[in-house]
Amino acid sequence: MIAALKRCVGNDAVLYRHEDLLAYECDAYTLKKVVPRAVVFPRSTEETAEVVRLLSKRGIPFIPRGAGTGLSGGATPTGGEVIISLARMNRLLQVDLLNRRAVVQPGYINLHLTEAVADRGYYYAPDPSSQQACTIGGNVGENAGGAHCLKYGVTTNHVLGLTMVLPDGQIVQLGGLPDEPGYDLVGLVVGSEGTMGIVTEITVRLEKKPEGVRTVLAMFDEVSEASEAVSDIIAAGILPAALEMMDNLAIEAVEKGTFPVGYPRDLGAVLLIEVDGITEGLDEQIERIVEVCRKHGVREVRAASSEEERKSWWNNRKTAFGAVGTISPDYLVQDGVIPRSRLPEVLSRIEKISHEKGVRIANVFHAGDGNLHPLIMFDARIPGEEERAVQAGSEILQVCAEVGGSITGEHGVGLEKREEMRYLFSEKEIAVQTAIREVFNPRNLCNPGKIFPSPARCAEMKRQPKGIDTEKALDALY
Amino acid sequence: MIAALKRCVGNDAVLYRHEDLLAYECDAYTLKKVVPRAVVFPRSTEETAEVVRLLSKRGIPFIPRGAGTGLSGGATPTGGEVIISLARMNRLLQVDLLNRRAVVQPGYINLHLTEAVADRGYYYAPDPSSQQACTIGGNVGENAGGAHCLKYGVTTNHVLGLTMVLPDGQIVQLGGLPDEPGYDLVGLVVGSEGTMGIVTEITVRLEKKPEGVRTVLAMFDEVSEASEAVSDIIAAGILPAALEMMDNLAIEAVEKGTFPVGYPRDLGAVLLIEVDGITEGLDEQIERIVEVCRKHGVREVRAASSEEERKSWWNNRKTAFGAVGTISPDYLVQDGVIPRSRLPEVLSRIEKISHEKGVRIANVFHAGDGNLHPLIMFDARIPGEEERAVQAGSEILQVCAEVGGSITGEHGVGLEKREEMRYLFSEKEIAVQTAIREVFNPRNLCNPGKIFPSPARCAEMKRQPKGIDTEKALDALY
Structure with a gap:
């Protein structure tokens, strides 16, 4: 089989020695690990199709894999699969600024697209925290979100067309037209976590970079005050580009990370709020946001005085997951969604779960979307602690489901949350x-x-x- | 069978006499007419399910129907079907302003939803020209658009969840959660033109009414100048709420309609441009739009001085289809989509088709979206003229497909464009x-x-x- 795969993609594009395969035993969800049968690195749609035909003929299962940054085990083997890594299919194939679209291979890194068109004043909107590493193919598989999804929507809102290799090796084109008639198969495949085929080309929408951006930090004594401010900002008819929240423990973590901001250590919560668009009116929007924050007892509001300062705040926020590693030997990232109006209630239930299970939980939120990322800390060396952390995560998801929310906002179901699908x-x-x-x-x-x-x-x-x-x-x- | 249907829905809720059925032989696409076998009017999901189970058991085909305003024959029988009219399922079931959603029955009229929540400062965004008559269920079937879709998206962007009766009579819930995991079945069903089941409850997103709105008319000597202005407005990074265009012949029609604006009769084209949002900055956006229009030789720009004037302009625009009836005994509405950048080229090809087929064609556009509505005029009493009008429509769609566009933007494929699907x-x-x-x-x-x-x-x-x-x-x- 290895020889046949090598004939498809070349001698240097197949891994099969156990030591080489170890790196592929899981993605960024590390609680389950299974070594794949082999890893192949096709370079084109045709090579991918050839590999798939070969595997399909022999009844061998396979898994598409991007950068392996997925947090729900979507690229983790379950036993006997060949991993089809899209890492070498990393080219930007076409940029059409007039119609605001680009065509990329699935292994192309998310941030590279924005970098490629930035000097022309464009960008690619979906911005997962892992955007420096994650691939657009992976984003399509998981329907990835990001901090700016509140205003700009998730991956599915930015994908116009796909080339896909079906599991029998046939190549199909889906979408790519404006207002395509018939069924929305592009929308169906985006977020299907690699269970419908292997996407080998992606046509995405490019956005014009907003003319202006204003960013503020609003620091609160209590997380409940911050939650109420979030609801009221949205209720006021303002649609910020981003509306992020971190609680006390998350702030403790990021302040120990690579990009400390200098937050007071006794804060209950901080909101990172950004508005963008035509320059005129942005200051007034910020003023109104600040007014709402004042109504809810904000302790301090700080406006970014330079693009550099703004970036440092975002760097701080985007390293939140990793930074938790500085205050705990191990941690789990959860990903739930709730109606914004239930935020204060759900937070107190998370706190209760934390006490019951004896695990600390830091909370990072895409608050505007009601998308929670509880970071559940544990020490794997202490017997039973990992299990309790996992249980805490599952209970949090159950709470999300109970209040009319969802068990995943942007990380996918993957291996991790299959059983939790029953909550919904x-x-x-x-x-x-x-x-x-x-x-x-x-x-x-x-x-x-x-x-x-x-x-x-x-x-x-x-x-x-x-x-x-x-x-x-x-x-x-x- | 009629007796059995009556047992499901009551004696007064089944039509079966030929004279009663005639009104249901087509929807607003009037070129094909087939009388249905019967028409039933269920009042609830359960009654709908009962009717469907009965018909399914007997192998009798059926068609869901809203207000019958569809323009592609989606609710027109092909022979032997029972029509399931949702006209009596016209209730607003729930409004949840905190989470910005409402639940409606499919026969609820689009505009009624906005009217129901307007005093609280909310509205339902998709606004087809027929919004005073069309139902939200019909909008779901066709994934209806409207003048403000440029900024706010089409129906699928506003539907959060569905209750659907499957063709075997089983009831399923699709979506309704924020960020639902698994496959996007709501997105799949929206726009499926009644071919997957009968939607009986719809959860939609409500929008906060924008604080401010500014509306201008930009009048051009040449349609090509107006087209270029459209491209440049979007390229400048401005996203108007609406960006509509009418050409000379369309203007002639609307000026003879119920809501004349007083356009000069020699205009090449008029743009109806609207921006909305936070009040601050709106005037500046309009200034920049006017600047772009000037660059392209605009003859006159007029700003709406009152909400009343603004409404009168929109009424004028929204009656465009009907008004064509004042300058031609018969007409066909077409619905194609093209990349914005190809607008001038496609317009001249439409003109050529008009000359070749000997039929006048007025053009009404959702120009910002590249969505064309050629209104093809004919006189059915003149032998061959209807056929030539139909051919002209089909050729226009072929042009749309050739330049990378689509054969329908918002009216659906229905009966009308099944064969044109081959273009794509x-x-x-x-x-x-x-x-x-x-x-x-x-x-x-x-x-x-x-x-x-x-x-x-x-x-x-x-x-x-x-x-x-x-x-x-x-x-x-x-």
């Missing part, structure tokens, strides 16, 4: 989703064992290997 | 889409004969009546 979906709702997957991926060779909870998986395994009778599948479930 | 999609791309439909609608009982071109239909008819083997279907096509 009935068996039959999951069945509709798996039936959709069958259309693209009937033998479940492409990233098996992701997204859907295990009983659904068992049911799949029982069915005939050659495709599925959709109606029978639906009949069984309704 | 290969057989295998259409097959992926029909395979997706099979998941929801395996026996093709729900709105058959819509969206997909006829050979695909024939293939469907040949397959076994009880569902489809998806893999086999895909095998046959790839």
